[in-house]
Amino acid sequence: MAAYMGAVILGLIVHAGVVYSLAIWLIGKANPITFYKGFFPAMTVAFSTSSSNATLPISMKTAQENLGVSKSVSSFVQPLGATINMDGTSIMQATAAVFISQVYGIDLSLTAMLTILLTATLASIGTAGVPGVGLIMLAMVLNQVGLPVEGIALIIGIDRLLDMLRTAVNITGDATCAYIISENEKRREDVAS
16 A cells, blocks of 8 residues: 555656656746745645645636736636646556556556556546545546456545645646746747737
8 A cells, every 4th residue: 555655646746846847947948946836835725625626716826926827828727727637636547557456466468558548548637626536537447447446445545645645736737837838928929029
């Protein structure tokens, strides 16, 4: 169980710390540390609520006031992201599927692993931004590769903590996209004038 938790947490940290930071630095042309410091208040609310939708007002306000994201970009990108951008949930679902297969002693073929990746990604797009819904969508991922859905019972007790972390990563991804788009729009306006 500790290995499963560690794998999910490591995946979330790498995704937020490397992928988002590189996007902010290379595409957004900004310092990732400054971004995270500015967005930290929204991340703490996301952590405590485990809901992207409940965090949306503070997330948008923080992005606009602390990061300088334009209101028009924030108002479009962040609500859209709260609906379809659940990277943290996708990471958890893929990791949970592999963990459950190992607990049950079921070997996964390469095709099954690719199916898990694809299904977890697609399921995360349709996942609602409310607490605990990632476990419901996990049942669909498990069904796709013939893994026992009862395996969800193994992780349900620790999922709340992981859900809190996933939500913080999810809303940070939304803000990262909004920030990059807003900064690119500002650069285009500067070039045009």
